[in-house]
Amino acid sequence: MKLNINNETGMLKSVVLGMPHSMGNAHTLEESYDAKSYHSIYNNIYPGEEAIVHEMTEFEKILKKYDVEVFRPHIIEDYNQVFARDVAFVIEDKMIISNIIPERYNEQDAYRKIFARVGWKKIINLPDTAHIEGGDVIVWNDFLFVGTCFSQDYRNFKTARTNEYAIEVLKDYFPKKRVIDLELIKNDTDPFTGVLHLDCTFNPVGTDKCIIYKEGFVDESDYRLLLDIFGEENCFHVTKQEMFEMNPNIFSISPEIAVSDSSFTRLNNHLRNEWGMTVEEVPYREISKMGGLLRCSTLPLVRE
């Protein structure tokens, strides 16, 4: 397989979709490692497997409808494998294996066959202390946007998944990319305040547009920079409630086609009516309760 990812929206050819089966029981509050799951466990609304299987099956149908080749990780018993995005990520023709949070280490085992297809020459392993997850990495042509946490107490946050060292290493591997680090607000228990990954607060769509939540950024100047890059009129601003519902985390099949949650009325109308896009709607409310959505469930391998 020849990997090829230069941006977020090029015509999708191959993708890994996470695995809903045998996801195990809900964690305890103490064991949870993202604010949205914490909130769901606390309120006794953490989803069951049947609902998750249904939602991912609906998503897969849309991918197949557009002739996308869909790979799946193999099933690890009683282990949540819904969010393929974070396990590894592709930049150009290289696959970088994430140094993911320890609670999710085992997920990588299930990708052995996929890694073998990619071939070791195209795989980059990072030094152990370079922490990074695919949800924090957004490739956008010459730009590489990376969500991070520079705070002193980085290690105290389970929701801080990407550190400065990983960004430095990425710069060495991709010297031609303009790497933009974006510091994100972290909070392990309040999903209305903290953002887990960059793709929970910002996501490009089309060829020159994006969805963005201002309060996800520590520095307003980072938010302003993104507005400058995309142009104010090309940015769809989401509210706090919409961020909580995970509106930024939709998934593009091409510059013209996005897969979105059927409950995102304001966003979907905007994509269709203002930006002329085709929006494929899938039910994804239950998955959203585990801290990710459509982008998080995928790991794109080839885009045209």
Ligand SMILES: NC(=[NH2+])NCCC[C@H](N)C(=O)O
């Ligand atoms: N790219 C993403 N935003 N992924 C969401 C992952 C959610 C998962 N519960 C975690 O905490 O790791």
